[in-house]
Amino acid sequence: MSSLVALLVFCQALGAVTGAFSAVWGELAYLRAMRDGRLDHAERAHMQVIGRGLTWGMSLLLISSFTLVIIAYLLRVADQPAFEAGYWILIALALLVTYVSWALSRGQISFALGSAIAFTGWWFLAFLTLGQIPTLSFGAAAAFFVVATAIFYALLEYARMLALHKK
Numbered sequence: 001m002s003s004l005v006a007l008l009v010f011c012q013a014l015g016a017v018t019g020a021f022s023a024v025w026g027e028l029a030y031l032r033a034m035r036d037g038r039l040d041h042a043e044r045a046h047m048q049v050i051g052r053g054l055t056w057g058m059s060l061l062l063i064s065s066f067t068l069v070i071i072a073y074l075l076r077v078a079d080q081p082a083f084e085a086g087y088w089i090l091i092a093l094a095l096l097v098t099y100v101s102w103a104l105s106r107g108q109i110s111f112a113l114g115s116a117i118a119f120t121g122w123w124f125l126a127f128l129t130l131g132q133i134p135t136l137s138f139g140a141a142a143a144f145f146v147v148a149t150a151i152f153y154a155l156l157e158y159a160r161m162l163a164l165h166k167k
Contacts, residue, residue, distance in 0.1 A: 015060030020126035022053035097121035116153035
């Protein structure tokens, strides 16, 4: 059973890291695609591949997380994940990234804000699954996420301005 848990933890981290790197790849691909001011067929196909990578990463992350919760329940582990703030931070971020990605695809949120939220969310998920973010309360994590999103929003907009207005 311990090897199954180790495999699921690995899959959870792999899904988060895949999503985070796909988010970076997506930003770079967007900058390259928009340099000429329009998206052609090949650029759209490239963006769809990145979208599939993000979908695969989120699916792997959520399925692994859910399976780990079930195994913890079946093994009657003393510290159940559903009672930990870290678990709910992970789930809330996964749902937020999923919703924002859906809203971006439907044009219901501005690209600049939506991409900053998704980008920050993926990196938070990666750092959470790798254990690189200290234990925070749900409110502290939400505040940290909002501040980080604002910083990434400014950095991504500045990078887009530099890349797209270069002559």
